[in-house]
Amino acid sequence: MAKSSGPSKSELLKGTLDMLILQTLTVRPLHGYAIAQQIELLSDAILTVEHGSLYPALERLQKRGWVTSKWGDSPTGRRARYYTITAAGRRQLGAEISDFDRVLLAINRVMRRA
């Protein structure tokens, strides 16, 4: 929000980040750090985000009702906040993936033709 980068770019990033977070949560509830790790792992470290940007995104997802959170014990024994995807979150993810697929398809077509 406070970044001076143009709104369209950050909106795009925001949307993508939201989608990635929701995707990582489809398997099981995770804490913030684990989400960051998962995203790096799944994308072969190509998609790297500043870890910090995860937390505003998580607040946003909770506000929209796509994710809920609960404090629990982590394997290290310290208290950690675990995030769970909600039914609404899954629906949203489905919609976003199909949107994303369409865009990817279009990009692929253009790139092949070129």
Next chain:
Amino acid sequence: MSLIDVLRYRLRVLLRPRAHERELEEEIRFHLSLEAMQREHRARGALSRADAAWAARRRFGNVTTTKEEARQMAGLGFFDTAEQDVRFALRSFRRAPGFTAVAVLTLAVGIGANTAIFSAVNAMLLRPLPFREPERLMKVNLTVPPRGDEPGWDGAPWSYPKFDAFRRAQTVFEDLSLWTDFQATVRVGSDAERVFNEYVDSRYLPTLGIRTALGRNFAPEEDKAPGGPRVAILSDAFWQRRFNADPAVIGRTVDVDGNPFTIVGVLPPGFRGLSGRAELLVPVLSEQAEPWSHAYELVARLKPGVSPAGAKAAVQQLGSVVDRAYPNPNIQNAHWGAIGRELDRTRVDPIVRRSLLVLLGAVGLVLLIACANVANLFLVRASARQREIAVRLAVGAGRRRLVRQLLTESVVLSLLGGVASVAVAWWGVKILAALNPAQSLRMQQIGGLGAVSFESIRLDTVAFAFAAALTFVTGLVFGLVPALQATHPSLTGALKSDGDRSPLSRIRGLTSRNVLAVVEIALAVVLLAGSGLMLRSLGNLLGVKQGFDPNGLLTARFNLNDVGRDSLPGFYDQLLERLAAIPGVTSASLADCPPLGGGCSRTILVHRDRPAAVPGTEPVVGVHWVTPNWFSTMRVPLMQGRSFTRADRLGAQKVVVISESAARSYWPGQDPIGRPVSVGQGGFYDDTAYVVGVVGDVRFGTIDSLPKPEVYLSFYQSPRGRMMMFARSSVDPQSIAPAMRRELEALAPGVPLYDVQPMRTRVAAAMSYARFSATLLAVFAVVALLLAALGTYGVISYGVSQRTKEIGIRVALGATQGSVLRLVVAQGVGLATVGGILGLAGALATTGVLRSLLYGVAPSDPTTLVAIAVLLGISVVVASWVPARRAAGVHPSEALRG
């Protein structure tokens, strides 16, 4: 399900913001420690713990920004950061007490004056009338067609029989009632006082939805039977004052003009009839009424489901019904009618409404100027803080966040101003109540409900809500421009040294400051023009030839009800003799009606030496009763013929004296002396009277209406019990009042003398409304001019401080002190010229609204406008002189070093 999650989340954020924040911090700590641990682990000892922690932080990004963003995302930010901003604002105000004091004071005056005027507008124009469902109440009047040289009138009162015909035929009102106010001598025990009362019928209180606080309303038969028991309802104030709020008052009697009335009820506090001043309600005696005795106002309550528009249409129809029932014998081709208006619309006279709205507009302009001024102060301050702001922008503070913080500063400042404004408003309302022009409005019989008066002005919750809203909006208005301006992202320029900012931003800054100064000047000119016109108008009123000399005159009214017609002349003789003997009194006389008071009798004049005029086209004249020496007491000059003498008495040949206007109107180019006339009142209608003299014109109506034709009759030929003393004295007129009272008491024990006023007070009262508006407008205009001058001063002196270097170079290159002075003053003159032209254009466009308030001066009066231009020019030169002197004193070395 997810809805519940959302709710739970939001409630938590809203209700436990601190906990939410702490958890976020904990979460981030957890994240960082895991990352650091993992890095340390992966490096197998190649990375120290500290380095690992550092790397984790780098990977994480800016922790503070993350927190800030998360906070905002959660919606948590608002109150939290607001509190921060408020603290910050208060701290920065403490650092700049001078700036803060000027700004708060400016705002306090602006907001306070607005609140005070708004209180008046609220009380007079807005506050719902204090009756049940006031929007369903209507006032119905008769309409009179134009007659001879008298214009038509759509506000005529009712007679009882016409009201009765109307009531019988109507179907749109659920209740209707008639009332009128009258003065009477009311005696409780041996104490007599002259008070206002109302004649009402038994439906009056139910129509308005008022219940007696004690006792009962009049019974239906009590407003009919003339010979029956007489009853009265007391006002709460009268009950408190004269009966010590004794609940056992019901059944006791009061004496009204010599007749005993049984008290049956007491009104609730605050309600004193639609006249707003009734002490007693007395039933109207309907059976004694004549169809052509028009004296009553009609108030009616709409039936449920009837719209005001529907009722108005019905009233128009009913008007013809009444006209057919009581056709006017003197009018053949035109008809009387009836017209209905919402009671609320008739609450104040149109002149009062207009004056109040003009004042509200004016005081609004003052506030705008105040805003512009404070905005200017903020701009100057913002440019001093430019580095601070640039640094904050550079380290990543969001622009929106900074704007909000600067806006918080302005809102906090305006809140301080708003709090201080309460004192200004309180004081303002006191002044408004003290200036109270209501009394003179009544004297002049200006329309409107007495129940809605300046006495009802007070600072209530509505006024405070208004002040609060105004405060908040004000803060946003004057804060927004500087906030947007100050945070405009041109970082690099500001980050460099202070004096060396990019030319673009400097021009922009100067421009918006200049615009603000020009706006201030223009608004001040509009106000100056308005108040200049009002002052000119007041001056014209002061210069009006009233036709008599008010200095040293004392006037007082009294009524003799029980002295017979034949013994009145003897009473006049004795009274005048006693009055003339009072030490200091040089001349004493009687008349029935004071000049400039309005409300004197009017009647028709018939020429006996001309063919009879068509009925309804006879000229209408004012008619006055005087004792022979009244003209000399008043110093009204005798122009022709003779005045009355003691020989013009009952039984002698009837004679009249006429005014110059009457002579000019009815005997143009002829000698009026000796002409035979009849006058429609005072027993002069069936007889022929001769004109014996012509006297100078006296203004009997409002001070701004031209003298009308008047006819004078002598008390000795047409004795009346209602009269007024006029005594001229060589001492302070007030000082002879006790002696006057004593002499009257000696001749007519128990007759109260009332409305005792020096004639000068009456003259002042006749102008009080004009004086009221003119005074307030002038005060506003002066404040506006001062603020505008202050604003100009601020802009120019800021400009000078910015241009120190440039001026230094000019001086080094040989510019003289004079040329530097000219340079700076020219900037002020430039502002004044642009602002002045815009302001004059604005004034020409808006002063038209004053037209109905002005006397003898056009809204576009060139003299006033030129005077304002000169005043403005002087103010601006003075305002720019001080900074110009400073500029002229700049030493080259000083500038070049800096």
